[in-house]
Amino acid sequence: MSNDWPLYEVFIRSRSGLEHKHVGSLHAADATMAVEHARDVYTRRQEGVSIWVVRSSDIVASDPNDADALFEPARDKVYRHPTFYAIPNEVKNL
Amino acid sequence: MTFRLALRLGDTSLVLGQRLAEWVGHSPALEEDLGLANLSLDLVGQARLLLSYAGEIEGQGRDEDELAFFRDAPEFVNLTLAEQPNGDFGRTIVRQCLLDAWQLEVYEGLMSSSDTRLASIAAKAIKETRYHFRFSSGWLVRLGDGTEESHRRVQDALNELWRFTTELFAADEVDDALAAAAVAPALAVLQPRWLARIDEVLQEATLVRPPAVPYQWHGKRGVHTEHLGHMLAEMQHLQRTYPGAQW
Numbered sequence: 001m002s003n004d005w006p007l008y009e010v011f012i013r014s015r016s017g018l019e020h021k022h023v024g025s026l027h028a029a030d031a032t033m034a035v036e037h038a039r040d041v042y043t044r045r046q047e048g049v050s051i052w053v054v055r056s057s058d059i060v061a062s063d064p065n066d067a068d069a070l071f072e073p074a075r076d077k078v079y080r081h082p083t084f085y086a087i088p089n090e091v092k093n094l
Numbered sequence: 095m096t097f098r099l100a101l102r103l104g105d106t107s108l109v110l111g112q113r114l115a116e117w118v119g120h121s122p123a124l125e126e127d128l129g130l131a132n133l134s135l136d137l138v139g140q141a142r143l144l145l146s147y148a149g150e151i152e153g154q155g156r157d158e159d160e161l162a163f164f165r166d167a168p169e170f171v172n173l174t175l176a177e178q179p180n181g182d183f184g185r186t187i188v189r190q191c192l193l194d195a196w197q198l199e200v201y202e203g204l205m206s207s208s209d210t211r212l213a214s215i216a217a218k219a220i221k222e223t224r225y226h227f228r229f230s231s232g233w234l235v236r237l238g239d240g241t242e243e244s245h246r247r248v249q250d251a252l253n254e255l256w257r258f259t260t261e262l263f264a265a266d267e268v269d270d271a272l273a274a275a276a277v278a279p280a281l282a283v284l285q286p287r288w289l290a291r292i293d294e295v296l297q298e299a300t301l302v303r304p305p306a307v308p309y310q311w312h313g314k315r316g317v318h319t320e321h322l323g324h325m326l327a328e329m330q331h332l333q334r335t336y337p338g339a340q341w
Contacts, residue, residue, distance in 0.1 A: 005123070026125050029236070036229060037125040040132050 007056040008034040010041075012048035020052050028053075096209060097151040098171070098268045099278055101161070102314045103200070104144030105172035108162055109322070110193060111137030112329050113180055122183050129229060133190070136222040143215045163333035167316075167323045174313030175258035177322040184237050184244060185251035191230035192255065195291045196262050196284075197223045203279025212277065231295045238299025249301050256304040261311045263288070 005027035011020035023042050028034035034053040042048065062070060074080070114134035121127035145158040175193060180186045201223055204216035237244040263285040265273070272278040296303050311317070332339060 027123065028125065032232070033236075036232070037129065039225075040129040041125055044128070044132060 005029050008038075008053045009056050009059060010034075010038040011052040011054075012038070012042055013050035013052075014048055016049055020050065023047070025056060031055075095268055095271050095275075096212070096277055097148050099272055100144045100148035100151065100212070102171045102173075102268075104141045104148055104161070105170050106176045106193070107137040107144065107197075108141035109170070109172040109325065110176040110190075111135070111141060112325060113176070113178075114186070114190075116180055117186065126183070130186075133226055133229065136226065140215070140219045140222075143218070147211055147215065159333065163330045164337075167318050167326055169316060170318065170322060170326070171314045171316055172322075173258070174261055174311035174319055175255060177313065177318060177325060178255060178258065179321055181251060182247060184248040185255070187230055187233045187237060188248055188251040188255055190226070191234045191295060192259060192262075192292065194223060194227040194230050195288050195295075198227055198291070199284040199288050200279065203284060207278060208276040234295055234301075235299045238296070238301040245300065248299070252296075252301055253304050257307040257309065258311055260307055260309070261313060264310050266315070 007025050008028055008031075009025050010023050012023045013020045026034065026037050026041055028037045031053060035051055038051045038053055043051070111134045114130050114137065117130045118127060118134075121130055141162070142158050145161045149156045149158060149161055173193070173196075175189060178189055180189075198220070201216040201220040204212050205220065207213040207216065234248060237248045239245070263281045265281045269278065269281055273280040293303060311319070313319075313322075
C-alpha cells in the first residue's frame, strides 16, 4: 500500500526559535496525511514543535556529477571564513 | 459510584488500546503501524490513570496492574464496542471513530467534574483524544469517499458495529447518580452532540448512518460479547503465568 503513496521529506523544528531540520522521509497519500504521519513517526519522543513536509519530487537538487564545478572552487578560499578578525574585548555575545 | 465510573472509563480505554496494539506489525503501512501504536499507548496511558484512581477509591490495595491483569471478563466494565475485533483496517477505523467521538464528549464533560482528580485526568486525555479523532475521522473520510471497495468495506463495518452504539449513551443508576452529583456529564446531553459530530464525518465520507437498534448491550455492567475473553486471555497471559513479573 505504502508503495503506491508518494514520498515526502520531513523537516522538524525541535524548539521555538530554531530552524527546521531534515529528519527523514515517509510515504503518504497527500500532504495532510504526510503531516500526520510525520507527527506519528518523527515526533513520538518530543522531538518537535513544528513540522514541514514537502513532496520529494518537488525538491530540486544539485547534480552529484557537478560537485567539482560547484564546490571545488571554494576549497582554497579559507579567507572567506570570518576567522581572521581579532574580536575586541568589549564585544560580548558574538 | 465514582469507582464504577473510573473503572468503566479505564476499562474502555484499556480494551480499545489492547485491540489497537494487535495491529503492531500488521498495519497496511509502516506509518500507520506507528500511528495505531501511538493511539494504543495513549489509551493505555489513560487506562493507567483511571484504573489507579479506581483502585485508590476502592481502598482494597488493588493497583492498576492488579485491576488490568487479574480480573476476568465478567468483571470488566468496558463498552461492548471497544472489545469488538479489529477486522480489516476499515473496520478498526470505524470502531475508533465512533469511540473517539464518544471520548471527546465524555472527557470534555468531565473536565468540569466536581471530582478534581477526574477533571485533571480528562484535561490530559482530551488533548490526545482530539488527535485520535482527527486521525480516525480523517481515515474514515478517505476510505468512505475512496474506492468502491473501501467504501463498501467501511459501510459494512458501520452497519455491523452500529448496534453497539446504543450502549454509549444509555444511562444506568450509576450514571444518573454521578450526573446528579455533577461528577460526570449527563449522557443524554452528550448524545446529540456525538451524533452531530458523527453525522458530519459520515456525510463527508459519503456513508449512510444505519438505523438505530433498540437492543442494548451491557458491557459496562459486565455482560460482554464472546470476543472479550479471548482478548483478555492473550493480554493477561504473562501476569497470570508469572504473577508479579516485572518488565
